[in-house]
Amino acid sequence: MTPSTDEVIVVQGPLPDRLRNREAAVAVPADSAAAAVIQPAAPATTPRHRFTESFILGPVWLAARGLWYLFVVAAIGELVGLVTAGSAIRRILAGTPGGPALLVLGIAVIVLLRTAFAIIAVRPRLLQLASHDDAAAQQRRRMALGTTVLVVAYVLTLWRFLGPALWQPLTTFPAPPALAPQVAKAIDAAVKWAIVSFGAFFEAIRFCVFWLLTGIEAAFVVTPWPVTVIFLLLIAWRAGGLGVLAFAAGSLAYLGLFGFWEKSMSTLALVATSVIVCVAFGVPLGILCAKSRRSNAVIEPILDVMQTLPTFVYLIPAVAFFSIGKPPGVLATVIFAMPPMIRLTSLGIRQVPQTVKEAALAYGAGPLQLMAKVELPLAIPSILTGTNQVIMMSLSMVVIAGLIGAGGLGLDVIRALNFLQTGQGFLAGIAIVLMAMMLDRIVRGSKNAGRGRRQ
Amino acid sequence: MVTRPKSRLETLSERVHHAVMTGTATIECRNLYKIFGPRPKEALAALRENGLGKPDVKAKYDSVVGVHDVSFSVERGEVFCIMGLSGSGKSTLVRHINRLVEPTAGSIFIQGEDIGLKSRRAMRKLRAEKIGMVFQNFALLPHLNVVDNVALGLELRSLPRDERIATARRKLALVHLSEWDEAWPEELSGGMQQRVGLARALASDPDILLMDEPFSALDPLIRRQLQDLFIDLSRQMRKTTVFITHDLAEAIRIGHRIGIMRDGRMVQVGTPSEIVNRPKDDYVKAFVQGISRLTILAAADIMEPLGGDDAALAAEQHWPVRRPTALLDELIDLTAESDLPILISDGDGKPVGIVRRRVLLRSIQGK
Numbered sequence: 131m132t133p134s135t136d137e138v139i140v141v142q143g144p145l146p147d148r149l150r151n152r153e154a155a156v157a158v159p160a161d162s163a164a165a166a167v168i169q170p171a172a173p174a175t176t177p178r179h180r181f182t183e184s185f186i187l188g189p190v191w192l193a194a195r196g197l198w199y200l201f202v203v204a205a206i207g208e209l210v211g212l213v214t215a216g217s218a219i220r221r222i223l224a225g226t227p228g229g230p231a232l233l234v235l236g237i238a239v240i241v242l243l244r245t246a247f248a249i250i251a252v253r254p255r256l257l258q259l260a261s262h263d264d265a266a267a268q269q270r271r272r273m274a275l276g277t278t279v280l281v282v283a284y285v286l287t288l289w290r291f292l293g294p295a296l297w298q299p300l301t302t303f304p305a306p307p308a309l310a311p312q313v314a315k316a317i318d319a320a321v322k323w324a325i326v327s328f329g330a331f332f333e334a335i336r337f338c339v340f341w342l343l344t345g346i347e348a349a350f351v352v353t354p355w356p357v358t359v360i361f362l363l364l365i366a367w368r369a370g371g372l373g374v375l376a377f378a379a380g381s382l383a384y385l386g387l388f389g390f391w392e393k394s395m396s397t398l399a400l401v402a403t404s405v406i407v408c409v410a411f412g413v414p415l416g417i418l419c420a421k422s423r424r425s426n427a428v429i430e431p432i433l434d435v436m437q438t439l440p441t442f443v444y445l446i447p448a449v450a451f452f453s454i455g456k457p458p459g460v461l462a463t464v465i466f467a468m469p470p471m472i473r474l475t476s477l478g479i480r481q482v483p484q485t486v487k488e489a490a491l492a493y494g495a496g497p498l499q500l501m502a503k504v505e506l507p508l509a510i511p512s513i514l515t516g517t518n519q520v521i522m523m524s525l526s527m528v529v530i531a532g533l534i535g536a537g538g539l540g541l542d543v544i545r546a547l548n549f550l551q552t553g554q555g556f557l558a559g560i561a562i563v564l565m566a567m568m569l570d571r572i573v574r575g576s577k578n579a580g581r582g583r584r585q
Numbered sequence: 586m587v588t589r590p591k592s593r594l595e596t597l598s599e600r601v602h603h604a605v606m607t608g609t610a611t612i613e614c615r616n617l618y619k620i621f622g623p624r625p626k627e628a629l630a631a632l633r634e635n636g637l638g639k640p641d642v643k644a645k646y647d648s649v650v651g652v653h654d655v656s657f658s659v660e661r662g663e664v665f666c667i668m669g670l671s672g673s674g675k676s677t678l679v680r681h682i683n684r685l686v687e688p689t690a691g692s693i694f695i696q697g698e699d700i701g702l703k704s705r706r707a708m709r710k711l712r713a714e715k716i717g718m719v720f721q722n723f724a725l726l727p728h729l730n731v732v733d734n735v736a737l738g739l740e741l742r743s744l745p746r747d748e749r750i751a752t753a754r755r756k757l758a759l760v761h762l763s764e765w766d767e768a769w770p771e772e773l774s775g776g777m778q779q780r781v782g783l784a785r786a787l788a789s790d791p792d793i794l795l796m797d798e799p800f801s802a803l804d805p806l807i808r809r810q811l812q813d814l815f816i817d818l819s820r821q822m823r824k825t826t827v828f829i830t831h832d833l834a835e836a837i838r839i840g841h842r843i844g845i846m847r848d849g850r851m852v853q854v855g856t857p858s859e860i861v862n863r864p865k866d867d868y869v870k871a872f873v874q875g876i877s878r879l880t881i882l883a884a885a886d887i888m889e890p891l892g893g894d895d896a897a898l899a900a901e902q903h904w905p906v907r908r909p910t911a912l913l914d915e916l917i918d919l920t921a922e923s924d925l926p927i928l929i930s931d932g933d934g935k936p937v938g939i940v941r942r943r944v945l946l947r948s949i950q951g952k
Contacts, residue, residue: 495741
C-alpha cells in the first residue's frame with residue numbers, strides 16, 4: 131500500500147504541519163523509481179500513518195532513518211521467517227507433513243517482527259531513539275542502500291536454503307589454496323634465519339635472564355625456609371596489617387604442609403624475575419607512551435598483539451630462540467604480563483592534573499624535575515596497580531611456562547594433567563591460587579598504606 | 586576597611602609614565618598578541634593588516650585570539666589588576682609574563698630584560714627566583730604535605746632541605762598556618778589551601794607575584810579575609826603584582842591600577858578612580874555601575890569651583906575643611922552631621938573647591 135500524494139496532504143494537525151507535508155510531497159521527483167517508496171517516508175504524519183508505513187517497509191524503514199543496528203536485527207529476523215516459510219512451501223509442494231504449521235510459524239515471525247518495529251516507529255522513545263525524520267534526500271540515499279543490502283541478502287540466503295545448488299564460491303569463501311601454507315613457510319624461514327643470524331643476541335638475552343633468575347631463585351630456594359617465612363610474614367604485616375599477615379601465614383602453611391615449598395619458591399622466583407623485567411621495561415615505555423603521541427600509536431597495537439596472541443603461538447618460537455627451560459618461560463611470561471604495566475603507567479602519568487604540572491613549571495621545574503617530582507609520584511598508585519596486574523598475570527602463565535620446562539608449580543599441574551591425577555592437580559592449582567592471593571593482598575596493602583599515610 | 590595611601594592616587598599615572606620612559610618598570614608588555622590555532626602567523630597578519638575581528642579569525646583561520654595587541658607596564662611595587670570576564674584573555678595574558686605561554690608576537694620585559702631572548706635554563710631560573718604564581722584552583726601538589734608544598738620552588742632550585750623547610754615555615758607563619766605544616770592539602774579548606782598557595786609564591790622571596798584569579802573559587806566571606814590578608818602582606822612586602830580577577834570590586838580594593846580586558850584587548854587602563862569616574866566605553870560603564878564609590882572617589886574628583894564669596898562665607902560660617910584627597914566616605918560623615926557645605930583646601934591651606942550636599946549625593950549615585 132502506498133499512500134498517494136493526496137493522502138499525505140490530508141493529514142490531521144495544525145496548518146503549518148500540513149503545509150510542510152505538502153512541500154515534502156511535492157519535493158519528491160515523481161519520475162524517480164524510488165518515488166513510490168519515498169513518499170511514505172516524508173516527514174511526520176499521524177501515528178497510524180507512521181505505523182502502516184513502517185509495517186509495510188519493514189527494515190527499509192529503519193534504514194531510511196539511519197537505525198542501522200535495528201536494520202540488521204530486523205533483516206536477520208525476517209530472513210529466519212522467510213527461510214522457514216520457504217521450506218514450508220517446499221514441504222507442502224512435496225507432500226511432506228508439517229508444512230502448513232511451519233508456514234504459519236514463518237509468517238508469524240515476519241508479522242510479529244514488523245509489528246514490533248512499527249510500534250517502535252510510532253513510539254521512538256521506547257528505545258530512547260532520537261527522531262530520525264531527516265531531510266528527504268538523505269532518507270532516499272539511506273533507503274537505496276538498505277534496499278540493496280536487503281535484496282542481496284534475501285536472494286542469496288533464500289537461494290542457499292531453498293533453491294538448487296548455488297555457485298560454489300558463494301557458499302565457501304574462495305580462498306587460494308596455496309596462500310596460507312606459503313606465508314607460513316615464509317614465516318618459518320624468517321624465524322630460522324633469525325635464529326641463525328641473531329643467535330648471539332638471543333643467547334645474550336637468555337644469559338641475562340638466566341642469571342637474574344638463578345640469583346633470585348637461590349635467594350628463595352636455598353635460604354632456609356624459616357628465614358623466608360619470617361621475611362614474607364614481616365612484609366605482609368607491614369603492608370596490610372594483621373589480616374594479611376594471617377592470610378599469608380595460612381597460605382605458607384599450606385605450601386609447606388602439602389610439599390610444595392621448594393616448587394612454590396621456584397615459582398615465586400620466576401614471578402619475581404618477570405615482575406622485575408616488566409617494571410624495568412614497562413615503566414619507561416609507559417612514560418614514553420604518555421609523553422609521545424607517536425610512540426603511543428606504535429606501541430599500542432603491539433600491546434594488543436602481546437595481550438591477545440594465544441600463548442602457545444609464541445611459545446613455539448620462544449623454544450626455538452631460547453631453547454627450553456626457565457629463561458624462555460620467563461620471557462613468555464614477560465610478553466604476556468608486560469602490557470598492563472605499560473598501559474597503567476601511561477594512564478597514571480596522563481591523568482596528572484594539568485594545573486599541578488603548570489604550577490611546577492611556574493616555579494621553574496625542568497622536564498626531568500617535572501617527571502621525577504610531580505608526574506611519577508602522582509602516578510605511583512596506578513603503577514602499583516600495574517605491578518599487581520603483572521604479578522597476577524605472571525602467576526597465571528606459570529602453568530603454561532611449565533610446558534616448556536620452567537618447572538615450579540606449573541610442572542606439577544602439567545604432570546597431574548598428563549597422568550589424569552585430579553587430586554594432585556587440584557592441590558597444585560590451589561597452591562598457585564593461594565600464592566597469587568597472598569601477593570595480591572600484599573601489593574594492594576602497600577598501595578593503601580601509601581594512601582593511609584595521609585590520613 | 587583598608588584605605589590606600591592617598592597621595593598615590595593622583596600621581597600614580599604620572600609615575601608609571603615616568604617609570605616607562607626611564608626604563609625602570611618591573612614588567613612591561615609591548616604589543617602582545619597570542620593566537621591559538623593551526624595557523625597563528627597568518628591569522629596574526631590578517632588581524633593586524635585587515636583589521637579582522639575575533640569571530641572572523643575564528644571562522645577564517647580556525648584560530649582563537651587570546652590576546653590582541655596588549656601593551657602595559659607595571660611599576661616596581663605596584664599592584665596591577667587585570668579585570669575581565671571569562672574568556673577575555675586575562676589568564677592567557679598573565680601566563681606570558683613567566684612564559685608559560687609564548688606570545689605569537691610582541692615582547693615582554695622584566696626589569697628591563699627581554700625575556701623572549703632568554704634560554705630555557707635562564708627562564709627556569711627567572712621563574713624560580715623572581716616570580717611567584719598563585720592559581721585559581723590552588724594547584725597544590727597532592728602528594729606533598731603543606732610545608733613541602735610551600736618549599737616547592739626552593740626544592741626545584743635544589744636548596745638544602747633544612748634551609749628550605751625553615752624558609753617555608755617562616756612563610757607559613759605569614760599566612761597564619763604554622764599549625765598546619767604537616768597536614769596534607771586535601772585536609773585543608775579552600776581558603777587554607779590558597780593561603781598555602783600564597784605562602785608558596787612568597788617562599789623564594791620573588792620580586793614579582795602573578796595572581797591568577799586567586800580568590801575567585803572561594804566563598805565571599807573567605808574571599809574577603811584573604812583579600813585583607815593579601816593587601817596586608819602586599820603593603821609590607823611591596824611586591825610587584827599582576828592580579829587577575831573578574832570582580833571589579835576586588836580589583837578596586839586591591840589594585841593601584843586596573844586594566845580592563847575584553848575579547849583579548851586592553852580596553853582601559855587607569856587608577857580605580859579614573860576607571861570609576863571616566864569609564865571609557867559602555868562595556869566599562871556596565872562594570873562600574875554597581876561599584877560603591879565611597880572609598881574610590883576623593884573630594885578632588887567631585888568638587889565644584891569656588892564661587893566669588895564662598896571663601897568669605899566659609900570663614901564666617903565655619904565650614905568644615907578637608908583636603909582634595911579626602912574620600913567620599915569621610916565627606917559623608919561631615920555632611921551627615923551638619924548642613925554646611927565642605928570647603929576643600931590644598932596643603933598650604935589655600936581653598937581650591939567646594940563640595941555641596943547635592944553634588945555629594947549625585948556622585949554617590951554615580952551621576
